[in-house]
Amino acid sequence: MTRRLLQALVLFVAASVFALVSAYWYYSVGRLDAQDALIPITSKILVIFLVVLLLRYLLVAFVAVLKHVQHASEPMAPSEYLPISIIFPAYNEGPVVESAILSAMRQNYPNFEVIVVDDGSTDDTYEKATRIAANFGPNQLRVITKPNGGKASALNTGIAQARGELILCTDADSRLDENALMRAAAHFYDPYVGAVAGNVKVANRLNHLTRLQALEYLEGLNLIRSAQGYFNRVTVIPGPLGLFRKEALLEVGAYEMDTFAEDCDLSLRLLLSGWDVKYESDAIVWTEAPESLSALVLQRYRWGRGVLQAIIKNRRFLFGGCPTAGTWLMFWFFVLDGIALPAMNVISIACFLFAAAGGSMSVLIPLWWAQLTLLDVMIAMLCIAAEGEQLSLILTAVSYRLFFIPFVDVLRCLTWFDELYDVKMKWMRLERFGRI
Amino acid sequence: MEIELYSLLSTVIVFVFLFTVIFAIYCYIAFRVRQRASLRHSSINSPAPTALALEEPKFFKPLYPKQLK
Structure with missing residues (x-):
């Protein structure tokens, strides 16, 4: 009851702040002709972009709230405990592999096995995994080793060996919450559900950069997944926690190795084959986020190119052939959200810089920033209340919009240009610090 | 007074944006340089692709089956 009241209060305060700021902003825009020194067309572009961004944010937040309300009536545990295989692909994950395996072994679920696939590691990953396996029987934990072939290849090897009807694909740098399996498996009473996406949280909130990513996971990635989950159309099942029906995985050919975002590609193929993909906010997994800017660049470069590759690969479904109109709309939303939104942000910054270079400092610039920052704060409050997260994350919303x-x-x-010009890319792995 | 405040805020925000854009481009170029060096290195030492292909499990993959519902 207290939590519900808190959520209602947050919504009320957030909506009030938004209404007040919007009213002031529209009042200011009304004076643009007289006071604003920006070139008129630049002002118009900025106003259009701002309205689109605001509408998109509000729509996503509204549907996410609907999903949150719907979630209360969803089952907390499965009616039948289907056997589950947890697959850990591991390549040079020595610092983190032990805690990841042990977190899986502690699952509050009666019927599961763990398969660790060592993808030709050159460190002590295999030795550490086999040492833990000695404490469990082969029915509970198996360790497989193979020549290095990439994450998708390791996952496919694990899937081929899996005995479970459901398959949980995770990362060796992630730590599963003990109820993750129970919560995610509860959705498979529905025969149309092909996969369930979990809730990824940043474990290593040690500096401002990782706290910014914690906020991004909360109000960027998970909020969108939550909104998409309302329609059972999640477009990206995160690598650290995706529970799949084996039948669905095999039907679409499991993981393919032609993109750098194999999880995004697989999710799209499942959706476009007609399977439902749900989101479970209580299936929590903790992951290690990049702690330095160079590591963040490496991760985002891979994500940027990988998502574009997955879209290009499935582009024919943009113009027909989707199983349902809902899937088609969600695919378009994914494309616009992944391409148009970042492009709009960059064009807006270019407009500001263009205006500044011309010697004009518009009233629109601080208003633009204040409006979006307030919106970030509002949505952060909403997500923090819904997920019981750290209140201090709200403070990072200021630099989130200004810098991150x-x-x-x-x-x-920039990654899009590399993809379009087919610049060669190598899968470079992130350094692990064993923070989980 | 109000306009001066706006101008000051605008100046700060524009400079932060400018710094961020330049910094992002710098990070991107630095990443590309590291990638290129890494690719040169791996072309000498990487295992033969055929050796890897033998290990890949093959799944039957129909071409986007018909709608399930």
């Missing part, structure tokens, strides 16, 4: 979003979006736009 422009940085990530500029980077993403």
Whole structure:
């Protein structure tokens, strides 16, 4: 009851702040002709982009709230405990592999096995995994080793060996919450559900950069997944926690190795084959986020190119052939959200810089930033209340809009050029610190 | 007074944006340089692709089956 009241209060305060700021902003825009020194067309572009961004944010937040309300009536545990295989692909994950395996072994679920696939590691990953396996029987934990072939290849090897009807694909740098399996498996009473996406949270909130990513996971990635989950159309099942029906995985050919975002590609193929993909916010997994800017650039470069590759690969479904109109709409939303939104942010910054270079400092600039920052704060409050997260994350919303979003979006736009010009890319792995 | 405040805020925000854009481009170029060096290195030492292909499990994959519902 207290939590419900808190959520209602947050919604009320957030809506009030938004209404007040919007009223003031529209009042200011009404004076643009007289006071604003920006070139008129630049002003118009900025106003259009701002309205689109605001509408998109509000729509996503509204549907996510609907999903949150719907979630209360969903089953907390499965009616039948289907056997589950948890697959850990591991390549040089020595510092983190032990805690990841042990977190899986502690699952509050009666019928599961764990398969660790060592993808030709050159460190002590295999030795550490086999040492833990000695404490469990082969029915509970198996360790497989193979020559290095990439994450998708390791996952496919694990899937081929899996005995479970459901398959949980995770990362060796992630720690599963003990109820993750129970909560995610509860959705498979529905025969149309092909997969369930979990809730990824940042474990290593040690510096400002990782706290920014914690906020991004909360109000960027998970909020969208939550909204998409309302329609059973999640477009990206996160690598650290995706529970799949084996039948669905085999039907679409499991993981393919032609993109750098194999999880995004697989999710799209499942959706476009007619399977439902749900989101479970209580299936929590903790992951290690990049702690330095160079590691963040590496991760985002891979994500940027990988998502574009997955879209290009499935582009024919943009113009027909989708199983349902809902899937078609969600695919278009995914494309616009992944391409148009970052492009709009970058064009907006270019407009500001263009205006500043011309010697004019518009009233629109601080209003633009204040409006979006307030919106970030509002949505952060909403997500924090819904997920019982740290209140201090709200403070990071200021630099989130000023630095993090422009940085990530500029980077993403640059990766598109590399993809379009087919620049060679190698899968470079992130350094692990064993924070989980 | 109000306009001066706006101008000051605008100046700060524009400079932060400018710094961020330049910094993002710098990080991107630095990443590309590291990638290129890494690719040069891996072309000498990487295992033969055919050796890897033998290990890949093959799944039957129909071409986007018909709608399930």
